[in-house]
Amino acid sequence: MVTINGVNEDVAGKTLSEYLSSSNYNLQRIVVEINENIIPKTDYEKTTLNDGDVVEVVSFVGGG
Amino acid sequence: MVPSKEDMHDALVLRQGKELTEKFEKTTVAICGLGGLGSNIAISLARAGIGKLILIDFDIVDVTNLHRQQYKASQVGMTKAEAIYENLLEIAPYTTYETHNIKLTEDNIYELLKDADIICEAFDKAEQKAMLNNTVLTTFKDKYLVSASGMAGMDDPNIITTRKITSRFYLCGDGISDVNDNISLVAPRVMLCAAHEAHTVLRIIQNNM
Numbered sequence: 523m524v525t526i527n528g529v530n531e532d533v534a535g536k537t538l539s540e541y542l543s544s545s546n547y548n549l550q551r552i553v554v555e556i557n558e559n560i561i562p563k564t565d566y567e568k569t570t571l572n573d574g575d576v577v578e579v580v581s582f583v584g585g586g
Numbered sequence: 587m588v589p590s591k592e593d594m595h596d597a598l599v600l601r602q603g604k605e606l607t608e609k610f611e612k613t614t615v616a617i618c619g620l621g622g623l624g625s626n627i628a629i630s631l632a633r634a635g636i637g638k639l640i641l642i643d644f645d646i647v648d649v650t651n652l653h654r655q656q657y658k659a660s661q662v663g664m665t666k667a668e669a670i671y672e673n674l675l676e677i678a679p680y681t682t683y684e685t686h687n688i689k690l691t692e693d694n695i696y697e698l699l700k701d702a703d704i705i706c707e708a709f710d711k712a713e714q715k716a717m718l719n720n721t722v723l724t725t726f727k728d729k730y731l732v733s734a735s736g737m738a739g740m741d742d743p744n745i746i747t748t749r750k751i752t753s754r755f756y757l758c759g760d761g762i763s764d765v766n767d768n769i770s771l772v773a774p775r776v777m778l779c780a781a782h783e784a785h786t787v788l789r790i791i792q793n794n795m
Contacts (some may be wrong), residue, residue, distance in 0.1 A: 543667040551712040553719045565734040578751055580719075582742050585738040585765035586710035586776070 525575045531586070538569040553580045587760050592682040598635045607635055609791050611772035615638040618690055618718055622771055623734055624708030626780035627657035627787075628670055632678035634788060637740045639674070639681060640702055644689035654773040664691040689712075695721045699729075703795065704787050707733035708780070710765065723755060730794070736760040737779035739769035746783045747777070756790075758782035 523530045528554075533541050536557050538561060542549060554561045561569055573576065589597070598607045617624045620643035627643060643666040647657045661669040674683060686698060695718065699705055705722055709715050715733060719726040722731050733736050736759035737746060745760040759779050765771060 532591075548712075551716050552632055553716055553751075553755075555752055555755075560720070560752065560755070562724045563720060570624065580710040580735070580751060580757060581765035582715040582719075582735045583738075583762060584710055585714045585735065585736070585763065585771055586619060586621050586715075 524571045524575045524577060527579060530545045534573040534575075534581050536569055536571050538571060539566040540571060541571060542566065545579075547579060547581060553582075554578070555580075587681060588614050589680070594678070594680060597636070602634070606766060609795055610635045610788070611637045611697060612686065612788075613704065613791050613795060614638040614640065614641065614702050614788055615706065616699050617706045617708055618699075619708035619710065620655075620670050621645070621651065621708065621710055622773075623710075623780045623783065624638055624706070624736075625666070625670055626777050627706050627708055627784045628674060629656055629677060630781065631787060635678070635681070635786075636675045637682060637785075638684065640698070641670055641674075642669055642686045642688060642698060646689060647723065649666040654771055654776050663672045663726045670746070673745075677733035690718060692717065692721050696725055699726070702729065704730045704732065704790055706783050706787065708783070708788050712764075713732045719755075719758050723752075727754075730756075731789070732756045732783050734758045734779050736763045737761040737776050738765040738771050740772060741775075743775060743778050746778050748752055748786050756786050758773035760787065 573580050645666050647661045647664050647669050657669050665687045667687040671685045708719050748758045
């Protein structure tokens with residue numbers, strides 16, 4: 523199980539890139555951290571989600 | 587009559603204490619975007635006696651900005667960088683200000699932000715917020731970043747919060763109220779989110795510097 527934004531999801535083994543596109547995230551509006559490390563956008567495809575990972579996907583909305 | 591530098595320092599010590607005031611005076615904060623969030627953050631931090639503010643925006647003060655941004659009708663047409671500098675000088679004349687009338691991109695972020703201890707993201711477009719945050723968080727491992735997402739519309743003010751995402755990344759806002767859903771921005775709710783950002787900056791200084 524991988525904890526993503528506080529919810530346990532059965533996505534261990536998938537790449538971050540695969541998870542994000544299957545969840546309909548807009549890649550231009552997000553910041554991703556896994557176990558307190560920010561993942562550079564260029565690493566999304568080569569980052570694999572592992573059992574026990576704690577992931578936060580921050581998706582930004584407009585206004586300021 | 588404008589008080590002397592010593593008088594203003596003494597007044598801050600009276601209100602905030604010596605230790606905190608001296609920490610504030612040693613800190614450099616960059617504010618990226620000088621709209622509803624950034625202009626309010628800048629004024630709060632200047633009042634608190636932050637030593638140096640780096641103020642960055644490429645935009646010009648427009649009549650449609652006056653309902654929530656800290657500019658005057660007489661400043662319509664000026665660059666926001668110049669207008670905020672003019673206003674801050676009247677409020678806190680002894681702070682050091684560095685202003686840039688420029689658009690932040692992945693290519694100039696390092697050069698413009700490298701001297702800051704803490705960086706405030708205060709843009710309005712979601713894509714720009716994400717670009718700045720991703721670049722700052724992967725470029726500067728030793729800096730703190732305070733960002734905002736979700737402060738549009740007339741929803742409950744009490745759902746605007748500050749969350750600690752990592753040890754150096756804080757996020758203010760309600761996370762959901764998007765300006766693009768045909769709900770515009772209103773002054774108090776944007777100011778509330780700006781106040782979250784500014785106060786988070788002060789707490790980071792208090793606890794980590």
